[in-house]
């Protein structure tokens with residue numbers, strides 16, 4: 047201890063630890079737990095990508111890359127974004143490789159926020175958003191979505207949250223934790239408001255590859271939106287590369303240059319072997335992505351059906367690998383449900399309340415687990431419900 051004085055910054059002292067962590071820690075101390083709690087693929091990165099990283103190390107490619115990342119990879123990312131999502135970005139001025147989508151979010155917020163600027167976040171949402179906004183000196187303003195609207199942001203609700211201090215909307219589709227996917231029409235309605243109030247959009251599209259029924263639409267592909275969008279994507283989810291820590295930003299050159307200023311001092315560059323792995327994943331790995339997607343889709347259909355059969359209302363989410371069933375019929379809070387389910391049946395899920403107030407009454411279950419595990423989890427949850 048350094049005495050009575052606190053050396054910790056006030057902005058950090060007031061920060062709450064992630065509610066998801068608590069359940070990981072509880073589950074880690076128990077045997078035989080089936081975890082539907084984690085937000086990462088159960089697949090291993092494709093062999094060709096792993097081999098490319100190994101080969102890069104054998105060739106001695108162990109130095110820093112350019113701050114924005116290997117030019118060859120930025121060129122590949124540019125082609126990929128164009129082919130898959132119909133958005134066009136210049137590899138040299140408009141694409142930055144980052145340490146996961148996580149760092150991309152941090153960079154985007156730090157590059158645009160002055161003290162007191164407001165960012166609209168759409169709850170239930172990824173647990174990092176509000177803390178990252180606050181750390182960047184901004185203020186997060188929440189818009190809630192509801193299960194009646196399939197957890198899709200409504201343009202009218204967005205408009206109500208906007209003040210003279212609003213600088214950006216932070217939007218995630220497909221969504222963590224609800225799996226909600228905004229289609230072109232939803233996005234067009236949101237874009238009207240964004241343009242009317244001259245806002246930026248930070249579009250977290252990390253689950254773009256995991257869209258099961260209709261293809262993902264990027265908000266940046268809509269008329270007049272490219273110039274006001276910071277598009278975030280990466281390799282963690284679709285390419286099963288969470289541990290490599292590689293994401294990327296696509297943004298108009300002026301915004302990209304501002305983010306690169308921070309990146310060059312704070313991070314220098316993303317991991318070099320990870321960049322070689324990602325290059326290969328983009329060149330030859332799309333088949334693997336399609337295979338994983340097929341499997342996720344099958345699991346999604348199974349788990350949605352199972353929850354509804356149990357009497358836990360669950361809409362069919364369009365993307366990501368989460369379902370967000372209602373547990374209101376049990377009379378438990380989402381935290382009680384998750385804690386008691388873990389203790390009684392050793393199944394880990396995440397209480398919806400950790401994703402914001404509008405998540406109360408729901409639990410998040412990830413179906414990035416084998417079908418056998420999902421079947422066993424369903425059996426146990428059924429027991430849990432029936433024993434009440």
Ligand code: PMP
Pocket residue numbers: 085145146147148149172218221222250252280281282288292293
């Ligand atoms: N955004 C969302 C919505 C996420 O769910 C996650 C990971 N859980 C991230 C960003 C961060 O992804 P990465 O591993 O690329 O940092």
